[in-house]
Amino acid sequence: MSAGAIEVRTPGRLAAAISDGWVLTKRNLLTYIRKPDLLVFSTIQPVMFVLLFVYVFGGAFELILPPTIPYVDFLMPGIFVQTAIFSALQTGVGLAEDLQKGLIDRFKSLPMARSAVLAGRTLADTVAIVFQVLLMLLVAWLVGFRIHEGVAEALLAFVGAVSVGYAFTWLAAFTGLSLRSVEAVQAASFTIVFPFVFASSAFVPAGTFPDWLQTWANINPVTIWVDTFRLLTLGDAYEAFRASSGDPIASLGTLMWQSTAWFLGILAVAVPLGVRIYRRT
Amino acid sequence: MPDPTILCEALEKSFGEVRALRGVDLEVQPGTVFGLLGPNGAGKTTAVRILTTLLHPDGGRALVAGRDVVREAEELRPLIGLAGQYAAVDENLTGLENLEMVGRLYHLPAAEARRRAGAVLERFDLTEAADRPAKTYSGGMRRRLDLGASLVGRPEVLFLDEPTTGLDPRSRLEMWDIIRELVHDGTTLLLTTQYLEEADRLADLIAVIDGGRVIANGTSDELKDRVGGEVLAVRVRDREKVARAAGAVLGLGPGGGKADNNTGEITIPVGRDGTTLLTEAVRRLDGDGIELADIALRRPSLDDVFLALTGHTAESAEAEADAPARGRSR
Numbered sequence: 001m002s003a004g005a006i007e008v009r010t011p012g013r014l015a016a017a018i019s020d021g022w023v024l025t026k027r028n029l030l031t032y033i034r035k036p037d038l039l040v041f042s043t044i045q046p047v048m049f050v051l052l053f054v055y056v057f058g059g060a061f062e063l064i065l066p067p068t069i070p071y072v073d074f075l076m077p078g079i080f081v082q083t084a085i086f087s088a089l090q091t092g093v094g095l096a097e098d099l100q101k102g103l104i105d106r107f108k109s110l111p112m113a114r115s116a117v118l119a120g121r122t123l124a125d126t127v128a129i130v131f132q133v134l135l136m137l138l139v140a141w142l143v144g145f146r147i148h149e150g151v152a153e154a155l156l157a158f159v160g161a162v163s164v165g166y167a168f169t170w171l172a173a174f175t176g177l178s179l180r181s182v183e184a185v186q187a188a189s190f191t192i193v194f195p196f197v198f199a200s201s202a203f204v205p206a207g208t209f210p211d212w213l214q215t216w217a218n219i220n221p222v223t224i225w226v227d228t229f230r231l232l233t234l235g236d237a238y239e240a241f242r243a244s245s246g247d248p249i250a251s252l253g254t255l256m257w258q259s260t261a262w263f264l265g266i267l268a269v270a271v272p273l274g275v276r277i278y279r280r281t
Numbered sequence: 282m283p284d285p286t287i288l289c290e291a292l293e294k295s296f297g298e299v300r301a302l303r304g305v306d307l308e309v310q311p312g313t314v315f316g317l318l319g320p321n322g323a324g325k326t327t328a329v330r331i332l333t334t335l336l337h338p339d340g341g342r343a344l345v346a347g348r349d350v351v352r353e354a355e356e357l358r359p360l361i362g363l364a365g366q367y368a369a370v371d372e373n374l375t376g377l378e379n380l381e382m383v384g385r386l387y388h389l390p391a392a393e394a395r396r397r398a399g400a401v402l403e404r405f406d407l408t409e410a411a412d413r414p415a416k417t418y419s420g421g422m423r424r425r426l427d428l429g430a431s432l433v434g435r436p437e438v439l440f441l442d443e444p445t446t447g448l449d450p451r452s453r454l455e456m457w458d459i460i461r462e463l464v465h466d467g468t469t470l471l472l473t474t475q476y477l478e479e480a481d482r483l484a485d486l487i488a489v490i491d492g493g494r495v496i497a498n499g500t501s502d503e504l505k506d507r508v509g510g511e512v513l514a515v516r517v518r519d520r521e522k523v524a525r526a527a528g529a530v531l532g533l534g535p536g537g538g539k540a541d542n543n544t545g546e547i548t549i550p551v552g553r554d555g556t557t558l559l560t561e562a563v564r565r566l567d568g569d570g571i572e573l574a575d576i577a578l579r580r581p582s583l584d585d586v587f588l589a590l591t592g593h594t595a596e597s598a599e600a601e602a603d604a605p606a607r608g609r610s611r
Contacts, residue, residue: 011388016388019385019388020385020386023382023385023386027371027374027378027382030373030374030378031371031373031374034373034374034414035373101367101369101372102365102366102367102369103369103370103371105330105335105363105365105369106363106365106369106383106430107386108334108335109333109334109335109358109361109362109363110358110383110386110387110434111355111358111359111386111387111388111434112386112387112388116386
């Protein structure tokens with residue numbers, strides 16, 4: 001037996017999992033720093049959405065909103081969720097890239113925790129999501145977005161939007177490891193995410209949709225999340241608007257409960273799927 | 282004889298319809314270099330992936346450093362190193378960061394990981410490039426970094442899957458020197474290659490693998506003996522006279538031989554009477570006034586061996602075996 005083998009410590013399982021996960025989180029964060037264009041370009045897109053909706057469609061949309069709710073205040077909770085979800089798709093691209101380059105093979109041949117590659121990837125991408133949502137907050141402020149409720153409620157909405165992103169990193173991880181090629185992952189993830197993000201109340205009140213689309217929009221988790229964050233940032237004004245448009249909203253408590261359930265539900269499905277496919281890869 | 286460091290028994294693996302391994306037996310003794318030689322799609326990478334715990338076999342068993350690759354995978358991983366066909370380094374990290382990361386994943390303390398990373402960079406002549414992102418490295422440098430990454434954990438058993446594929450000739454020679462040096466340190470090494478010359482130069486023992494089966498086993502010399510004795514190689518200076526020269530000397534040996542009009546080379550298997558036939562050949566050609574560029578007795582190359590064993594050359598097998606090769610990553 002060589003001397004080298006003896007020097008290697010064998011930490012406890014949990015300690016190893018945390019240490020290995022952290023090593024890979026750092027590695028992925030370094031990639032964001034070394035390739036800033038990755039973040040820059042994925043941030044430009046939501047900024048363009050904000051400008052498009054606020055300045056191009058905003059005037060028309062304001063006709064259906066009460067004077068107490070400027071369209072930008074209505075829109076931004078939807079944009080935050082959209083930003084978090086789109087940003088989360090990077091997880092799938094990153095994993096497909098690692099697969100193609102043989103890095104996953106290397107990691108799997110090392111005596112590291114099996115969980116570390118996925119944990120490190122989803123965590124680093126969640127840090128990127130925090131950064132992007134913060135950036136969007138700044139842009140929102142510049143185009144006139146203001147919160148109607150307290151800072152605590154706004155903070156809760158912020159944490160909520162980032163959590164949504166985290167749940168989607170796991171869905172993206174599964175997609176990335178299933179499809180294995182960067183191009184396929186990029187094409188597929190957008191297609192999968194599209195009906196969730198756009199067929200929701202994220203940009204316009206779902207009350208304006210045709211019946212069949214409303215049915216979908218009302219069970220769509222994005223609608224539930226966005227409504228929750230709207231209630232947290234717009235407060236009574238939003239509740240009154242929904243009541244007056246004949247589509248009363250559930251109480252904050254109910255919405256919080258439903259939002260959390262969707263978040264945990266997605267994780268409960270996506271994490272085992274991701275881990276399973278990683279083990280078989 | 283001590284226990285073999287690598288032992289495969291009746292190893293089988295299929296990817297759907299494709300039978301990548303059909304009962305492979307291998308034995309690698311401690312401290313030796315073992316060459317797994319075969320064309321693309323022969324099953325080399327599948328075998329390496331099973332031995333490095335990346336893939337579960339469908340049948341048979343494999344022990345590496347005394348551990349079962351399936352049941353004791355976790356105990357085995359600290360003892361092995363793998364450098365793959367694709368230089369598996371993170372191109373956005375510097376050379377140093379890449380090696381430190383691998384060291385940390387072997388659970389070395391930070392300082393030790395850093396020290397070893399520095400030592401490996403120095404050994405592979407990468408110290409100057411240590412703080413540059415790996416994407417700025419040349420192909421040869423990346424491959425050295427990849428090999429370095431597999432050594433940070435000081436493995437007992439090292440697996441190199443086609444370590445020189447895609448390298449230019451100079452980088453290939455450098456890589457050969459590095460690999461030879463590794464062996465001096467007592468590491469047991471299994472390398473796969475489609476280059477017959479590479480197996481010839483580096484490996485103590487060679488297994489020729491084709492279509493998921495080991496079709497021959499032995500030292501380079503033993504394999505060459507299977508083609509039978511030596512080969513007389515004659516190179517004619519004037520290409521116009523190749524046919525005439527061939528007529529003069531082809532009948533000399535016990536049978537067979539071929540003339541190549543493009544290179545002007547005529548090769549004749551000569552069995553055991555090489556020297557006598559060499560003299561006779563020189564006399565005949567001189568008598569005909571044919572000028573020679575070169576005449577030599579050589580041992581058959583592994584190319585000759587591969588042809589004799591499989592009925593096709595290593596290169597021509599590549600095209601037909603492309604599909605199974607893609608199964609590697611599944």
